[in-house]
Amino acid sequence: MTKKPDRRINRTRQALQSALIELILEKGYDAVSVQDIVTRANIGRSTFYTHYSSRDAVFSDSFKSLEISLNMALQQDLENSRPAPSYPLPYIELLLHHIDKNRPLYRALAGQSGGALAAKHIRKILLGLVSRDISTRNLGVVLSKTTSDALTHYLVGAITDILTWWLDHKTKWQVAEVHSFLTMMITSNLESATKTGKRLRP
Amino acid sequence: MTKKPDRRINRTRQALQSALIELILEKGYDAVSVQDIVTRANIGRSTFYTHYSSRDAVFSDSFKSLEISLNMALQQDLENSRPAPSYPLPYIELLLHHIDKNRPLYRALAGQSGGALAAKHIRKILLGLVSRDISTRNLGVVLSKTTSDALTHYLVGAITDILTWWLDHKTKWQVAEVHSFLTMMITSNLESATKTGKRLRP
Amino acid sequence: MTKKPDRRINRTRQALQSALIELILEKGYDAVSVQDIVTRANIGRSTFYTHYSSRDAVFSDSFKSLEISLNMALQQDLENSRPAPSYPLPYIELLLHHIDKNRPLYRALAGQSGGALAAKHIRKILLGLVSRDISTRNLGVVLSKTTSDALTHYLVGAITDILTWWLDHKTKWQVAEVHSFLTMMITSNLESATKTGKRLRP
Amino acid sequence: MTKKPDRRINRTRQALQSALIELILEKGYDAVSVQDIVTRANIGRSTFYTHYSSRDAVFSDSFKSLEISLNMALQQDLENSRPAPSYPLPYIELLLHHIDKNRPLYRALAGQSGGALAAKHIRKILLGLVSRDISTRNLGVVLSKTTSDALTHYLVGAITDILTWWLDHKTKWQVAEVHSFLTMMITSNLESATKTGKRLRP
DNA sequence: TCCTAAGCGAGACGGTACGTCTTGTCTTCCA
DNA sequence: TGGAAGACAAGACGTACCGTCTCGCTTAGGA
Numbered sequence: 001m002t003k004k005p006d007r008r009i010n011r012t013r014q015a016l017q018s019a020l021i022e023l024i025l026e027k028g029y030d031a032v033s034v035q036d037i038v039t040r041a042n043i044g045r046s047t048f049y050t051h052y053s054s055r056d057a058v059f060s061d062s063f064k065s066l067e068i069s070l071n072m073a074l075q076q077d078l079e080n081s082r083p084a085p086s087y088p089l090p091y092i093e094l095l096l097h098h099i100d101k102n103r104p105l106y107r108a109l110a111g112q113s114g115g116a117l118a119a120k121h122i123r124k125i126l127l128g129l130v131s132r133d134i135s136t137r138n139l140g141v142v143l144s145k146t147t148s149d150a151l152t153h154y155l156v157g158a159i160t161d162i163l164t165w166w167l168d169h170k171t172k173w174q175v176a177e178v179h180s181f182l183t184m185m186i187t188s189n190l191e192s193a194t195k196t197g198k199r200l201r202p
Numbered sequence: 203m204t205k206k207p208d209r210r211i212n213r214t215r216q217a218l219q220s221a222l223i224e225l226i227l228e229k230g231y232d233a234v235s236v237q238d239i240v241t242r243a244n245i246g247r248s249t250f251y252t253h254y255s256s257r258d259a260v261f262s263d264s265f266k267s268l269e270i271s272l273n274m275a276l277q278q279d280l281e282n283s284r285p286a287p288s289y290p291l292p293y294i295e296l297l298l299h300h301i302d303k304n305r306p307l308y309r310a311l312a313g314q315s316g317g318a319l320a321a322k323h324i325r326k327i328l329l330g331l332v333s334r335d336i337s338t339r340n341l342g343v344v345l346s347k348t349t350s351d352a353l354t355h356y357l358v359g360a361i362t363d364i365l366t367w368w369l370d371h372k373t374k375w376q377v378a379e380v381h382s383f384l385t386m387m388i389t390s391n392l393e394s395a396t397k398t399g400k401r402l403r404p
Numbered sequence: 405m406t407k408k409p410d411r412r413i414n415r416t417r418q419a420l421q422s423a424l425i426e427l428i429l430e431k432g433y434d435a436v437s438v439q440d441i442v443t444r445a446n447i448g449r450s451t452f453y454t455h456y457s458s459r460d461a462v463f464s465d466s467f468k469s470l471e472i473s474l475n476m477a478l479q480q481d482l483e484n485s486r487p488a489p490s491y492p493l494p495y496i497e498l499l500l501h502h503i504d505k506n507r508p509l510y511r512a513l514a515g516q517s518g519g520a521l522a523a524k525h526i527r528k529i530l531l532g533l534v535s536r537d538i539s540t541r542n543l544g545v546v547l548s549k550t551t552s553d554a555l556t557h558y559l560v561g562a563i564t565d566i567l568t569w570w571l572d573h574k575t576k577w578q579v580a581e582v583h584s585f586l587t588m589m590i591t592s593n594l595e596s597a598t599k600t601g602k603r604l605r606p
Numbered sequence: 607m608t609k610k611p612d613r614r615i616n617r618t619r620q621a622l623q624s625a626l627i628e629l630i631l632e633k634g635y636d637a638v639s640v641q642d643i644v645t646r647a648n649i650g651r652s653t654f655y656t657h658y659s660s661r662d663a664v665f666s667d668s669f670k671s672l673e674i675s676l677n678m679a680l681q682q683d684l685e686n687s688r689p690a691p692s693y694p695l696p697y698i699e700l701l702l703h704h705i706d707k708n709r710p711l712y713r714a715l716a717g718q719s720g721g722a723l724a725a726k727h728i729r730k731i732l733l734g735l736v737s738r739d740i741s742t743r744n745l746g747v748v749l750s751k752t753t754s755d756a757l758t759h760y761l762v763g764a765i766t767d768i769l770t771w772w773l774d775h776k777t778k779w780q781v782a783e784v785h786s787f788l789t790m791m792i793t794s795n796l797e798s799a800t801k802t803g804k805r806l807r808p
Numbered sequence: 809t810c811c812t813a814a815g816c817g818a819g820a821c822g823g824t825a826c827g828t829c830t831t832g833t834c835t836t837c838c839a
Numbered sequence: 840t841g842g843a844a845g846a847c848a849a850g851a852c853g854t855a856c857c858g859t860c861t862c863g864c865t866t867a868g869g870a
Contacts (some may be wrong), residue, residue: 044817116318146374150383153367154360161359172348181352192390246848448822520722550778554787561767562760569759576752585756596794650843
């Protein structure tokens with residue numbers, strides 16, 4: 001028999017996450033201490049530790065909600081575009097819009113340990129999506145496991161760096177332009193990999 | 203008239219750098235404290251701070267020697283391959299060998315704040331080299347400044363992620379295979395960018 | 405509504421004070437560092453600083469208990485001896501006994517910065533008592549404010565130096581003998597001041 | 607064969623002493639470090655330790671010159687007033703003038719460890735003078751050794767405290783008034799001691 | 809509706825590491 | 840080659856966080 005959870009718990013976690021985000025925007029991730037968070041959230045120090053093991057855990061939890069909604073949207077998008085996606089990686093656009101909307105937060109994270117954490121999460125999401133994409137396209141048939149792994153990492157690295165670069169140069173390009181650029185580049189990589197794979201395994 | 207520097211200074215810095223590297227290999231970057239370093243190096247705490255402002259500064263200094271020697275080698279390589287480099291980014295191979303040789307160190311850095319620092323340095327070096335490469339190939343003529351910037355970051359991100367990935371999967375590929383894969387991918391990106399550039403600016 | 409104080413606080417302060425006294429007796433005041441105290445007391449360094457601002461503050465606090473009990477005893481004594489104290493400064497005897505009992509501690513303080521601190525406290529106590537005594541005797545009526553101030557400091561200085569001298573020469577005199585000597589000297593000063601005062605203000 | 611002392615030595619010591627005095631006047635004794643002194647004096651750190659063992663040693667050395675000149679003056683004064691000094695302790699006046707002239711320095715020392723040092727020196731001088739004075743007056747004949755010791759410390763303590771008190775209350779009394787007050791008090795103590803001594807040893 | 813378990817704030821506590829400061833020794837370089 | 844300059848080892852200082860803990864108060868949810 002599962003007990004009904006105390007509803008205060010979510011209130012507390014929400015308060016901590018909000019406080020953290022506020023503080024990141026104010027001072028940057030690295031300057032935020034656990035003490036800062038609990039003070040801002042009007043939460044006792046020990047209460048913090050009953051919910052989270054560290055500042056990073058709060059951040060990851062905050063991120064998880066983004067992660068879930070993003071994943072859901074991407075999933076949706078992926079299914080809609082079947083069976084023939086006219087261009088590769090349709091979910092990239094979603095990601096671009098997500099970053100565009102949360103630019104102040106991502107800017108406050110940039111170059112700090114929170115940035116690395118966020119990048120890790122995004123990379124993880126992308127890795128899953130890109131690798132599935134590559135399988136779907138039957139590139140796996142013509143590529144060895146290692147090669148398709150490498151291809152995946154190549155693309156993920158390229159995309160995340162473009163995102164990071166774009167984060168600090170919004171003025172230069174709109175979402176559409178970044179998207180178009182990435183589409184072009186990724187397409188060329190996919191084609192090149194296909195050709196080479198075919199040549200190697202006729 | 204500049205004063206002759208006390209030769210003890212270099213001895214001290216060398217001792218600190220060696221101690222740091224040793225400790226990174228033993229415990230991982232994040233677990234190494236300033237006190238650990240000075241204890242291992244038999245250096246007084248205050249002496250540490252007369253030479254470096256932080257642990258990261260020691261690490262960056264250690265890295266600088268690598269950076270210089272790498273840059274020199276790359277420079278050399280670049281000049282030798284003129285006027286017609288048969289394949290793009292000849293210096294990539296050097297980088298791969300460098301990482302292959304220092305694999306234990308890079309592994310100890312991976313995922314820790316030292317890893318981010320190292321990645322930052324390598325990224326900086328690559329950014330310089332790749333952007334110069336792109337100019338040399340006269341892609342600058344057919345590409346807008348922003349597009350060639352994006353291309354540069356695309357390639358740099360792709361390369362660094364491949365390096366990171368390879369760092370943890372040595373068994374899969376030898377240097378030659380990584381090099382060949384990168385050459386293929388980068389070539390396709392460069393060609394694609396050229397074509398698109400030409401189409402846009404006939 | 406006043407908050408109930410955490411009872412751990414007194415435990416901690418008591419531990420710090422005891423540790424300090426122990427260490428003074430072992431090494432002398434000046435050789436005792438904050439680190440020594442917290443190590444001996446099994447107290448965290450930061451906890452020390454939440455309670456006291458320095459080693460001297462701990463010592464002053466230790467002293468305060470003596471101060472209070474001494475003052476209370478002196479007060480008591482003063483009231484009992486009314487209305488006609490047969491000899492001046494009856495509380496001196498108490499002070500002599502106090503020092504006699506704590507001789508090892510005072511010896512360990514002598515000549516060190518703790519000695520100066522202790523002397524300052526005792527001087528302060530004496531200043532209060534002597535100046536009140538002088539007022540009580542109506543010397544204030546015949547003496548100007550400045551003269552009675554000077555008289556107070558004259559007597560306080562004389563008494564404290566006798567105490568210090570006696571501290572290192574216990575063998576020579578017992579409490580009774582010091583007391584009798586001081587009574588004689590002080591009496592002569594009080595009489596002389598009275599006469600002179602009367603002569604000046606008939 | 608005694609070596610001719612290097613003239614530079616005195617120059618160096620003089621520089622260190624002057625620097626110390628300057629710094630005491632600027633920041634107070636306790637805030638002055640060895641590094642401060644050598645920096646101000648334009649002297650190398652090791653050179654400092656060639657000449658003095660500590661900051662206090664420099665101060666004592668500075669003081670010694672005062673001490674010598676004071677002692678000489680006192681000696682002179684003592685001889686002139688023979689065989690029948692009309693009032694006790696003629697040298698007190700000299701001391702008062704000395705303090706009056708160096709008031710800024712003594713104020714900067716007050717309450718700090720330098721103050722204790724200075725007081726120690728002055729006390730030592732006074733002890734010598736007072737004890738000789740008491741012998742001269744043949745009080746030694748009527749008083750036991752211990753009693754005359756006690757009398758000496760009683761007077762010395764009283765005088766030094768009056769000096770300290772006066773240091774911070776210049777406005778109240780001029781040298782003459784302090785001198786007259788001390789004469790009165792001391793006289794009464796000497797007479798009282800003589801009477802008691804005679805009564806005890808008829 | 810009460811009452812009991814839990815969530816919670818407050819903050820004391822033992823620790824660890826920090827960067828600064830001062831001391832006294834020891835090495836290097838220069839005149 | 841002797842002494843000034845200053846690099847160095849040592850270690851205390853006061854600060855900032857950390858993660859654990861103890862303590863009462865409040866409050867939600869089941870009896």
